[in-house]
Amino acid sequence: MHRPPTAEAEVAEELAAVRPALVSRYAAELAGSRAAVLTRLWRALAHEPLPWIAGREPVRDGLVLRLTDGRRLHGPHPDPYATAAYVTTVRLDDVAYDDPGRLTADLAVPHGTGFAAELDHSVASLALSRAGRTGRAGDWPVTDWGWEQRVVDGHPYHPGCRSRPGFSVAEQLAYGPEHGPVVRLGLVPVPAGRCVVTGVWPEELRDGGRLLLPVHPWQAEHVLKLPCERGPSAHPLMSLRTLALPGGPHVKTALSARLTSSVRDISVYSITLSATLSDFAEALATRADGLLHVTRTLGAATAGSPDLAAVWRESPGAYAAAETGERVVPVAALAGTGLPDSPAWLARFARLALTVGLRLLELGVALEAHGQNLLVVLSPGGEPLRLVYRDLADIRVSPLRLARHGVPVPELTGRLVTDDETALRRKLFGSLVAGALAATAGSATALRAALETAVRDLPRTPDLVALLEEPLPAKALTLMRLSPGTPGDQWAELPNPLL
CATH class of the missing domain: 1.10.510.40 (Transferase(Phosphotransferase); domain 1)
Structure with a gap:
């Protein structure tokens, strides 16, 4: 019933070259990862207003979806709030599918080919994340980034929960928080006159008349394509592009890659409003009877491009x-x-x-x-x-x-x-x-x-x-x-x- 999609095979091949000790664990995680992504996809098929679904009919053993072309898709009773991988197989007419990417490709709906490739990548990356996870169940981390690294499966309901197109296996291991890496940020010097700055930009990131903008190393290599000065070492948080400086603030970097649904750059619009929003939210939190804190934006800067910008933000740990x-x-x-x-x-x-x-x-x-x-x-x-x-x-x-x-x-x-x-x-x-x-x-x-x-x-x-x-x-x-x-x-x- 299952034919390994290209993404699974490609990740296995790369993994054998860069981290051979993980190959067997990766292979063991593939079936569970397919079920996890298929469960998220079934949630969408059962509840989202997809134009090529003509009707939904509850039946004794689950749910049948009637497609506009006359085909029928049959799966289990849907729980839109479930996080366990309870969907292992669905049937499109008489054909059973355990692979979400292959199912999406065979549905042959508009724009489905690209989405099927994303789901293939999501399965493979999820298996890699599960194979390389750090920490032991039951241990409570002592650092803020330790907690972030516990979120291995990504978005709880998005079928592209672990889709990281444009990231090689080596880059996922080097930058994915679930793998527990330390990331050396780059610094790009930019004349201060070219930058939009709000809040207070750190003195240690000023060099005369230039600002030193922190850059994620993936961004420097694949998007900016320029050499960077060596910046501070930091620990990636669950958003991947935001990193924690040991004993200090968090830095949000631009990362112009599509992760789940969005390209993770930082708009000039958000930079210009960041200080105003931070002051406003801090004042508003006082009306929540002491039950809410909002982390302050300490400083934000952009060189006029969403691909080259950064935000310094207070660590949530400051409020414990x-x-x-x-x-x-x-x-x-x-x-x-x-x-x-x-x-x-x-x-x-x-x-x-x-x-x-x-x-x-x-x-x-x-x-x-x-x-x-x-x-x-x-x-x-x-x-x-x-x-x-x-x-x-x-x-x-x-x-x-x-x-x-x-x-x-x-x-x-x-x-x-x-x-x-x-x-x-x-x-x-x-x-x-x-x-x-x-x-x-x-x-x-x-x-x-x-x-x-x-x-x-x-x-x-x-x-x-x-x-x-x-x-x-x-x-x-x-x-x-x-x-x-x-x-x-x-x-x-x-x-x-x-x-």
């Missing part, structure tokens, strides 16, 4: 009382702690997250609170105490709501600004509820139980009513990859676990 044993953990890493296995703990965490998220939404700010941007401060015993939010580049701000609550409206323009209630709710609910909370819960059943407890005593705002009574929005990640000519986010409506 280390002397009392508190820890700051990315929400994406919570599943590996075992804490969400307790329904009571999960409900307390959900209540904390919803209290903060809905409070800020009512004031006029929708956070992009997915498991990478959102972190939680844990007590020594593992209790969720407070939240930490980082990366303000994709929040949404409503001047109308801010003014209604007497909050000074910051001087912002462009895509961050909207008064559209649907857009605001999609931003928060899609990232926090259908994203961070769902992935932490790991199933519709666990998510439902947590939400039922968490929402009982929350203020019944119009936003909460929408969360309780309407379908749950989620980004239609596969539709977006199959719609290259459509800009911006597209959305799916998932079954509301509370209904």
